[in-house]
Amino acid sequence: MSLVAFLGAIEIGLVFGLVALGVFLSFRVLNFPDLTVDGSFPLGAAVAATLIVHGVDPYAATAVAIAAGALAGLLTAFLNLRFGILHLLASILTMIALYSINLRIMGRPNVALIGSDTVLSPFQGLGLPNLTLKPLFAGVVLLVVGLLLTRFLLSATGLAMRATGSNPRMARAQGVDTQAATYVGMAISNALVALAGALFAQMNGFADVTIGTGTIVVGLAAVILGEAIFRARALTVWILGCIAGSVIYRLAVALALNASFLGLNASDLNLVTAVLVAVALILPGARNPLRAMIAGRKRP
Amino acid sequence: MIEVANVAVTFNRGTPMETPALRGLDLAIPEGQFVTVIGSNGAGKSTLLNVLTGDAAVTQGRVLIDGQDVTGWPAPRRAALVARVFQDPLAGSCADLSIEENLALAATRGTRRGFALAVDRGRRAAFRDHLRRLGLGLENRLGDRMGLLSGGQRQAVSLLMATLQPMKILLLDEHTAALDPKTAEFVLDLTRRIVEDQGLTALMVTHSMRQALDYGARTLMLHEGRVVLDVAGDTRNGLDVPDLLALFARQRGETLADDSLLLG
Numbered sequence: 001m002s003l004v005a006f007l008g009a010i011e012i013g014l015v016f017g018l019v020a021l022g023v024f025l026s027f028r029v030l031n032f033p034d035l036t037v038d039g040s041f042p043l044g045a046a047v048a049a050t051l052i053v054h055g056v057d058p059y060a061a062t063a064v065a066i067a068a069g070a071l072a073g074l075l076t077a078f079l080n081l082r083f084g085i086l087h088l089l090a091s092i093l094t095m096i097a098l099y100s101i102n103l104r105i106m107g108r109p110n111v112a113l114i115g116s117d118t119v120l121s122p123f124q125g126l127g128l129p130n131l132t133l134k135p136l137f138a139g140v141v142l143l144v145v146g147l148l149l150t151r152f153l154l155s156a157t158g159l160a161m162r163a164t165g166s167n168p169r170m171a172r173a174q175g176v177d178t179q180a181a182t183y184v185g186m187a188i189s190n191a192l193v194a195l196a197g198a199l200f201a202q203m204n205g206f207a208d209v210t211i212g213t214g215t216i217v218v219g220l221a222a223v224i225l226g227e228a229i230f231r232a233r234a235l236t237v238w239i240l241g242c243i244a245g246s247v248i249y250r251l252a253v254a255l256a257l258n259a260s261f262l263g264l265n266a267s268d269l270n271l272v273t274a275v276l277v278a279v280a281l282i283l284p285g286a287r288n289p290l291r292a293m294i295a296g297r298k299r300p
Numbered sequence: 301m302i303e304v305a306n307v308a309v310t311f312n313r314g315t316p317m318e319t320p321a322l323r324g325l326d327l328a329i330p331e332g333q334f335v336t337v338i339g340s341n342g343a344g345k346s347t348l349l350n351v352l353t354g355d356a357a358v359t360q361g362r363v364l365i366d367g368q369d370v371t372g373w374p375a376p377r378r379a380a381l382v383a384r385v386f387q388d389p390l391a392g393s394c395a396d397l398s399i400e401e402n403l404a405l406a407a408t409r410g411t412r413r414g415f416a417l418a419v420d421r422g423r424r425a426a427f428r429d430h431l432r433r434l435g436l437g438l439e440n441r442l443g444d445r446m447g448l449l450s451g452g453q454r455q456a457v458s459l460l461m462a463t464l465q466p467m468k469i470l471l472l473d474e475h476t477a478a479l480d481p482k483t484a485e486f487v488l489d490l491t492r493r494i495v496e497d498q499g500l501t502a503l504m505v506t507h508s509m510r511q512a513l514d515y516g517a518r519t520l521m522l523h524e525g526r527v528v529l530d531v532a533g534d535t536r537n538g539l540d541v542p543d544l545l546a547l548f549a550r551q552r553g554e555t556l557a558d559d560s561l562l563l564g
Contacts, residue, residue, distance in 0.1 A: 156404070156413035159397070163405050166394040173353065173392075175379025175410040233396070233445065 001258045006251075007131050011203065013250035014138035016218055018196035020226070020242040021142075021149055023219030025189040028238070029153065030182060031165035032080075035091040035216050039098025040072040040190040042212035044197025046102040049111040049207035058119045062198045069194020072098060073186035081179050102209050110208040111201075118202035134203050141199065142243060145192065150239050161185050193219075214270065221277045222246035228280040252276055302329040302352070302469050302501065307361035308525075309347050321347040323525040324361070329469070329503065334495050336512040337505045338544075339522035345505045348522065349471050352503070354378045366468045380410025383462035385455070385475040392458035395447030399438060399457065402446050403427045406461035430460055434490065452483030456490060463494050470495065472504040476511075488515065509541045519544075523551055 001009075019037060026034035044065040051061035072094055079090035103109065120130075120137055128136070152158045163171040164181040171178050193215065201207040225248055226241025256272045257264050264272065304327040311319045322344045329335055339345050350356035351363060354375040363371045365381045386392045393402045404418040404427075419427075424442060431439040434456050438449075446454065455475060462470055472491065476484035492515060495502045506512050512519050519536055521529035521544075528551045531539060 152415070154417055154419075155415040156408050156418045157415055159401055159405055159418040160408075160413050162397060162401075163394050166396040167391070170386075170392055170394060171405075172355075172375045173379060173384050173386075174405050174408075175376045176405075176413075177376050234443075 001254060004131065005254055005258055007135055009250040009254035010247060011135040011138055012200075013247035014135055014142050014243075015196050015200050015203065016222060016250070017138075017142045017243040017246040018145060018192050018199070019215055019219040020222035020246040021146060021239065022189040022192035022196070023216065024223050024239065024242045025149070025185055025192070027220065028223065029162055029165050030185045030189075032077075032182065032186065033088050033091070034073075034076060034186065034189065035088065036072055036076045036094045036098070036186075036190055037193045037215045037219060038212045039095040039102070040069045040193045040212075041197040041200070041215040042102050042207070042209055043072055043098050043105075044069050044194030045201035045207035045211060046105045046111070046197075046209070047194070048198035049113055049201045050106055052113060052116050052118065052202070053111055058117050058121065058202060062119055062195065062202075065198035066191045066195050069197070070187040070191040072194070073188070073190030074183060076190075077183045077186040081182060098212075099209065102212075106207065106209065109210075110206055113202060113205045113207070119199070120202065138199060138203070141195075145195070146239055146243055149188075149192075150236055153235055153239075214273075217273060217277070218246075218249070221249050221273055221280070224277055225249050225280045228283055249273075249276065301331055301364075301366060302503075303327070303362075303364040304348070304351065305362045305364070307351055307358050307363065309344075309351060309356050310359045313359065321356075321525055322351065322358075325522075325526055327520070327527060329501060331501050332499050333518060334500070334502045334516035335504070335518045335520060336516045337503060337520045337522060338507070338509060338512045340548075342524075343522040344525040345522055346473065347525075349384070349473050349503070349505060352469065352471060353382050353384055378410075380465075381468040382471060383409065383465070383467040383469075384471040384473065385458050385462050387474040387477050389451040389454040389458065389478055393446045393454055393461065395445065397446055398443050399431070399446055399449070400424060400427050400442040402457065403430070403461060403464065407464045409465045409467075411465070430464070431457075434460060450483075452479050452487060455479060455483075455487050459487065459490060459494065463498060463500070468501060470500045470502040472502060474505050474507060477507060491515070509544045513539060513541065513544065521548065521551070 019041065022037060026032045047065040047068045048061045051064060052058050076091045076094040079085045079093060080087045120133060123133060123137065124130070153162060160171065160176040161181045161184065163174065163176055164178045168178045200211065222245040223242050224245070226243070226245030229244060229248070230237050230241035253269060253272050256262060257266060257268065304325055307322055307325050308320065309322040311321055325344070325348065337345050337348070347356055351358055354370070354373050354377070358371060362369055370378055370381065394405070397405070400419050404423060407423065427442060428439045436453055436456060438453065438457065449457065459475070476487050479487060488511065491504070494500070502516070504516060513536070518532035520527055529547055
C-alpha cells in the first residue's frame with residue numbers, strides 16, 4: 001500500500017469515526033436502530049456544499065449542516081415516539097425522504113467545491129501538504145467530538161440517556177423523561193453524521209446525492225470492530241473502540257483492495273465490508289486461545 | 301399523607317376486552333405508616349401501585365400525595381414523590397450500567413439533571429458507605445456492571461437506590477417474590493430496617509399472609525378492585541394467618557352470594 005493510499009484510508013476512517021460515534025449513540029446507547037444516517041450523511045454534505053457554493057463561510061455552512069442533521073434525527077424520533085411507528089421503519093421513511101430533499105437542496109445530483117473555500121482553507125498556508133493536513137484536521141475534530149461525547153455521557157443527563165436505552169421503565173421510575181432523552185440522543189447522533197458528511201464533502205471537493213448509500217453499514221462495522229477489539233464495556237474504552245474500529249476498518253479495506261494477489265478491485269468493497277463485519281461478529285464468540293490470552297479475561 | 305379517593309381503573313375501555321381493575325377504591329395512608337397489601341391475582345394490587353406511580357391512568361377519582369393532586373401527572377414527574385422497587389430484580393436497575401452509575405441515577409431521582417459528572421469522588425465515597433451497610437461486599441465492586449450481580453444482590457441494591465432520595469411513599473411490589481427463601485428473608489429484613497430507620501411511608505404488596513402480618517403496622521386486603529379488609533393495631537395483632545384465610549374465604553363467599561343474588 002502506498003503512502004497516499006495509507007493516509008487516504010486514515011483520513012476517511014477518521015471522518016467516518018464521527019459516523020461511528022453517531023451510530024454508537026443510536027444503536028448502543030439509545031437502543032434505537034436508526035437507518036436515518038444513510039440520509040443524514042449526504043444531507044450534511046449537500047447543505048454544506050450548497051451553502052459554500054453560494055458564498056457562505058465554510059464554518060457557518062458546516063454549522064447549518066450539523067443543525068440539518070439534528071432535524072433529520074428529530075424527525076425519525078418524532079415518527080417513532082409520537083405515532084408509534086417502529087423505529088427501523090420510521091428511520092427508513094426519513095432516509096428515503098431525505099434522498100429527495102437532498103436533491104432539492106443541491107438542485108442537481110452533485111455539487112463541485114473545486115476552488116471554493118472550505119474548513120481546511122485557514123490551515124492550508126501553514127506549510128503542511130494536503131495529504132497530511134486532511135487526516136490531521138479530521139483527527140482533531142474527531143478527538144474533540146469524542147471527548148465532548150464521552151464527557152456528556154458521563155454527566156447526570158448523559159447517564160439518564162443511557163438508562164433510557166438500557167431500561168426505559170426503570171428510567172421513568174427515576175424521573176427520566178425518556179421521550180426527551182430519545183429526541184436529544186437522536187438529534188445528536190444524526191448531527192454527528194451530518195458533520196461527517198459536511199467534512200467529507202469539503203475534503204473531497206464535492207457533494208453527491210449517492211454518497212450516503214451504505215453509511216449505516218460502515219458505521220456499524222466500525223462499532224462492531226471496535227467492540228471485537230476492545231472487549232471492555234467501560235464507556236471511554238467503548239467510544240475509543242468506535243474510533244479505532246472506523247480507522248481499522250478503512251485500513252483493512254484498503255489493504256484488501258490493494259493486495260494484488262487477492263485480485264480484488266474497488267467494486268468488491270461491499271463484499272469486503274460484509275466479510276469483515278461477519279468476522280468481527282463471529283470472532284468474539286469463537287473459542288480462540290490466542291484471543292483469550294490477549295484479552296486475559298472471560299466475557300461476562 | 302397519601303390519599304386515593306374513589307379511584308377506578310378500567311383497562312381496554314369500550315372494547316369487548318374491557319376489564320375493571322379498580323372499582324372505586326378509597327385509601328388514606330398517614331405519614332410514616334408501613335402498610336402491607338394482600339389479595340389474590342387480579343385483585344388490583346399492582347394496579348393500585350401503578351395508580352400511585354402514574355403508570356396507570358385512572359378513569360375516575362383522584363390521587364393525592366402530600367396534599368397535592370397528582371392524578372394527571374405522568375410517571376417521571378412523580379418520581380420526586382414516589383420510589384418503587386419492582387418484583388423483577390432485573391427491572392429496577394440497568395444491567396448495562398455499573399453499580400455506582402445505577403446509584404447515581406437513583407440519587408438524582410426526580411431532580412433536574414445537569415451536566416456535572418454523574419459519579420464524582422464525593423458521591424463515590426457516599427455510595428461506598430451506603431453499600432457497606434448492605435453487608436454484601438458490594439462496596440468493593442462499585443465499577444462492576446449491574447448485570448454481574450445475583451438477583452438478591454440486585455434487589456438489595458434496588459432497595460438502596462429507592463431510598464437514596466427523599467420520597468413521600470416507598471412502593472414495594474412483591475419485591476421478594478422472585479428470590480429464594482433465604483435471600484428473600486435478607487431483603488425483607490433490610491426493608492424493615494430501612495423503613496423503620498428512616499421512618500418511611502411504605503406500601504408493600506405481598507403474596508404471603510405471614511409477611512403481611514409480620515411486617516408493617518397495617519394490613520389491607522384487596523378483592524375485585526376494592527379494599528375488603530383494613531386492619532391495624534390490636535385487631536391486627538390478634539390476627540393469625542388462619543384468621544386471615546378465613547376472612548379471605550368469607551369475603552369471597554360474600555361476593556359470590558352477592559353475585560348470586562344479582563343473578564338470581
